[in-house]
Amino acid sequence: MEFAIVGLGRMGGNMARRLARKGMRIAVMNRTFDVTEALVKETGHVACVDYAALIATLDTPRMIWLMLPAGDVTEAALTALLPLLSPGDLIVDGANSHYKEDAPRASRCAHFGVEFVDAGVSGGVWGLENGYCIMFGGSKAAAARLQPYMEALAPTPATGWLHTGPVGSGHYVKMVHNGIEYGMMQAFAEGFALMKDKSEYALDLAAISELWRHGSVVRSWLLDLSAAFLAEDQTLEAIEPFVADSGEGRWTALASIEQGIPAPVMTLALAMRFATQGKHDYAAKLLAKMRQGFGGHAIKHS
Amino acid sequence: MEFAIVGLGRMGGNMARRLARKGMRIAVMNRTFDVTEALVKETGHVACVDYAALIATLDTPRMIWLMLPAGDVTEAALTALLPLLSPGDLIVDGANSHYKEDAPRASRCAHFGVEFVDAGVSGGVWGLENGYCIMFGGSKAAAARLQPYMEALAPTPATGWLHTGPVGSGHYVKMVHNGIEYGMMQAFAEGFALMKDKSEYALDLAAISELWRHGSVVRSWLLDLSAAFLAEDQTLEAIEPFVADSGEGRWTALASIEQGIPAPVMTLALAMRFATQGKHDYAAKLLAKMRQGFGGHAIKHS
Amino acid sequence: MEFAIVGLGRMGGNMARRLARKGMRIAVMNRTFDVTEALVKETGHVACVDYAALIATLDTPRMIWLMLPAGDVTEAALTALLPLLSPGDLIVDGANSHYKEDAPRASRCAHFGVEFVDAGVSGGVWGLENGYCIMFGGSKAAAARLQPYMEALAPTPATGWLHTGPVGSGHYVKMVHNGIEYGMMQAFAEGFALMKDKSEYALDLAAISELWRHGSVVRSWLLDLSAAFLAEDQTLEAIEPFVADSGEGRWTALASIEQGIPAPVMTLALAMRFATQGKHDYAAKLLAKMRQGFGGHAIKHS
Amino acid sequence: MEFAIVGLGRMGGNMARRLARKGMRIAVMNRTFDVTEALVKETGHVACVDYAALIATLDTPRMIWLMLPAGDVTEAALTALLPLLSPGDLIVDGANSHYKEDAPRASRCAHFGVEFVDAGVSGGVWGLENGYCIMFGGSKAAAARLQPYMEALAPTPATGWLHTGPVGSGHYVKMVHNGIEYGMMQAFAEGFALMKDKSEYALDLAAISELWRHGSVVRSWLLDLSAAFLAEDQTLEAIEPFVADSGEGRWTALASIEQGIPAPVMTLALAMRFATQGKHDYAAKLLAKMRQGFGGHAIKHS
Helix, strand or coil, rough: CEEEECCCCCHHHHHHHHHHHCCCEEEECCCCCCHHHHHHHHHHCCCEEEEEHCCCCHHCEEEHHHHECCCCCHHHHHHHHHHHHCCEEEECCCCCHHHHHHHHHHHHHHHCHHHHEEEEEEEEEHHHHHCCCEEEEEEEEHHHHHHHHHHHHHCEECEEEEEEECCCCHHHHHHHHHHHHHHHHHHHHHHHHHHHHHHHCCHHHHHHHHCCCCCCCCCHHHHHHHHHHHHCCCCCCCCCCCCCCCCHHHHHHHHHHHHHCCHHHHHHHHCCCCCCCCEHHHHHHHHHHHHHHHHCCCCCCC | CCCCCCCHHHHHHHHHHHHHCCCCCCCCCCCCCCHHHHHHHHCCCCCEECHHHHHHCCCCCCCEECCCCCCCHHHHHHHHHHHHCCCCCEEEEEECEEEEEEEEHHHHHHHCEEEEEEEEEHHHHHHHHHEEEEEEEEEEHHHHHHHHHHHHHHHHHEECCEEEEEECCCHHHHHHHHHHHHHHHHHHHHHHHHHCCCHHHHHCHHHHHHHHHHCCCCCCCHHHHHHHHHHCCCCCCCCCCHHHHHHHHHHHHHHHHCCCCCCCCHHHHHHHHHHHHCCHHHHHHHHHHHHHHCCCCCEEEC | EEEEECCCCCHHHHHHHHHHHHHCCCCEEEEHHHHHHHHHHHHCCCCEHHHHHHHHHHHCCCCCEEEECCHHHHHHHHHHHHCCCCCCEEEEECCCCCCCHHHHHHHHCCCCCEEEEEEECCCCHHHHHHEEEEEEEEEHEEEEHHHHHHHHHHCCEEEEEEEEEECCHHHHHHHHHHHHHHHHHHHHHHHHHHHCCCHHHCCCHHHHHHHHCCCCCEEEEEHHHEEEEEHCCCCCCCEEECCCCCCHHHHHHHHHHHCCCCCCCHHHHHHCCCHHHHHHHHHHHHHHHHHHHHHHHHHHHC | CEEEEECCCCCHHHHHHHHHHCCCCCCECCCCHHHHHHHHHHHEEEEEEEEEHHHHCCCCCCEEECCCCCCHHHHHHHHHHHHCCCCEEEEEEECCCCCCHHHHHHHHHCCCCCCEEEEEECCCHHHHHHCEEEEEECCCCHHHHHHHHHHHHHHHHHHHEEEEEEEHHHHHHHHHHHEEEEHHHHHHHHHHHHHHHCHHHCCCHHHHHHHHHCCCCCHHHHHHHHHHHHHCCCCCCEEEECCCCCHHHHHHHHHHHHCCCCHHHHHHHHHHHHHHCCCCCCHHHHHHHHHHHHCCCCEEEC
């Protein structure tokens, strides 16, 4: 057994389950051991209580796929693991890490003779059933070693995984993917909001979203998802108009500015999320005061 | 025979072909008769040389689907047809007409006892094979009469067609659909442009677009199309960076402003198209002159 | 006495006051007569109780400046006045009317032999002291007749008023002026909001706005106004983050789309106002639901 | 003599001239000595051929204002200067440096007992006549020492200079200032472009820009500048529609994303500049290909 997944949360746990369904047996480890035990009971994988156990369990050359939160947690895992690994071992960072962190991490791994691969994984909670879309950067040798696992995790062995290029390219491509996602989501949200407002037509947004899934130009998985929740409730009365944002949406906007390539729609989709978080309120107050200042227009007081 | 298609261009011709494939026989008419003749030879439909022949060919109550350019041409067809029709006949406007034109047209038809239905048809050149996505507004009675044809034109009898509500709602929903399309397209274009620019990774955009079709959050028909043309050529060297815009993209932006519902991403996607058409050039020259004015920054002279 | 102002609200009343300060005596009329009486007591102008009195008071050829709400009220005034006027009389529409309404109104006036002038008036509540900035469209003859009044209303006889061209051009130029105003306001609001948020610097926004008034690139009247209200209170705690929008901001965005000239910043400034009005809430709810749909991300419930 | 300016380019040279006009005598130094000599001949300042001469010329505690290009050049100057300075000396970085560089530089200076002040200077080529708008961060003691020079450089002793807060705050405030400038410039450019396109009115943009300078809501220094160059030529036929961008515009957009405070108008103004630089071309080609892909729409070939 050469392969392990560390981090059995929503993503890592289901990836381990998918590998089990494909007949693969791997080592698994999680910060809290009861999660590991539950998964092992379900999948037949091998439970490891800590990194020492993990190292002891795996044959060399090892492949350890970290599916941990990006940033400090992933960093701490590297720090703990690297001294325990052997030359020829391989680490995959499957977190949504910033692509600029990859090359330094690869250098750090290289000091221990360890290969580093950065993997962007899309598919969310549906990946277990549908397969994951995986884009990863690293050496060709690393890609060859990982191939059987990529084929099992992806929707089919021949589709949905790609060795995108050198270290960093996997996370970069995943970042851009998420930037596109932001733009597409905002486009759909605007369209449905327009129709919701057009009360004289009493439009059935659930029926329209279902309609568009078939033969229209905008058919897409995001539309499939929207049709599913709109079928349950299209009033959305119980939902707060608050949209969180995550690292990759911001990073794509930052990359656009650093590269000097305009990405106005992606960037604006991000700004609109900030606005839903109340971060445009002070600006709005200033605008109200300016209007009062030059035109005597009334302002609302809270 | 009760049903006819008038206008056998890219859309109307293929719709007639699809009905023939589904075993339906209809009357067809086109401005230039040789197009009609060619289609009839291919499909077995009944050729009509002009409106008089069309009226004579169809049994009452008739259903005549206009698949003509929006605006003057569609208007002229109505003017020619209405005096020839009988009470109980039905006209479908399948053009990308503005939804505000529908209610007046329905009133005009009603003076002749004729039903009016506005239909938005998506699917483009792929509709013949995949089926069309059709959203239409009108009375319930009209919808019931059109149902067999909708079932044949759509991807399946049960999917891809919808009676959206009263007259006008079909074109309104189609308009919003196209607005969403503008936003989605711009999001993809920005993402691929970012990756194209990231030369240190030497990313293969054809492979990435194909990758994302499987299991990713952005999988969509627009991505399918993009993967197809990127597979042929991802340099796009021979293409002018000029993007046309059509009525519905503008109308969605106008509707957003009239309704007071923000659609910033759709609207910006439209503005970016204007910019590709050279319509931002005078603004850019002004900006260059302002920079020179306050900072002495160099400007380029043509 | 040839000149009258009809409509003595915030704008019209102060314009009449400014003319009085410049030594001019005119006829004035208002829907509610007590407003007229109060103004006359203050200015020495001649009060007219209704249109009949106004017509009787003015020598021909008359000049009547309507300073009424755009739309129905201005339209009703024209309907009431035109039959009473004499050939050679002149009407100024000083409201924020849409420029497309001007040519039809000019035609209507021409049937009575009456000249029509469309005037855009900027300056708000400060115009009384500083003078108004007036841009107006109409014939050269009309411009010549109005010149003495323009010279008195403007900041100086030589500055701040312009005969912009044919009928419609005055309101068009005023509309674009307001579109620019939207963009500038949003730019300032964003900048101050960024600084407000940068708590580690504990920036004094009142001092900074005052600073920038002197020698900076962004010095402007909008900044002068902002410095004034920020000096009083920079917390803005009592203000609702709600910004109204008026016709001309929307019309500029519409004109941009109709003309096919990109005005993305102006248009986005408008969309951000819509968002402050709660009109992005449904879109935000959809976005939250989509995120939950694909990623299992938590959403807030109200 | 305690005060020196290093870097006698467009900004530094004029600042030295302004100090001379105010009766101050300082030391000046430039990379190429003939520039220094020319300035000294004009102003009566004291020429220094290199850092050693500068150190020898100035009495302690020294104040040395670096007016060099941001980045490597400023960094190299610090590296050269610090070992030569004495505890109690003070360095001002007047470049458009990124505010995040300031705190580390201040620490580095502190190791030598040297005070560090970051100064953002606005006013461009007009500062010599009008005075500069200066915002600077540093200790209160440093601010007190610099005050006489600030009073001379600013438009008046009492206006146009501000101690904004701790180290970093000067460059931060200047950065936001420039972000606002981007938004305002784009708003004006869009407005004039709309009017330029409205050919039926044959609008005189020079006259309109001059008009708005008096009494309008958009009156501003950027408008003053625009009126000046439009008076010379409003066709702008000889100008390339290419707009460069500088660090601070990008940094404001980056700061907005990092802070999570929406600055959509500033950010979009930046993206529009990128587009004028041809950086939207690949995206435009993709859009054209997508349109062809789904609708069979014609594309332009180069």
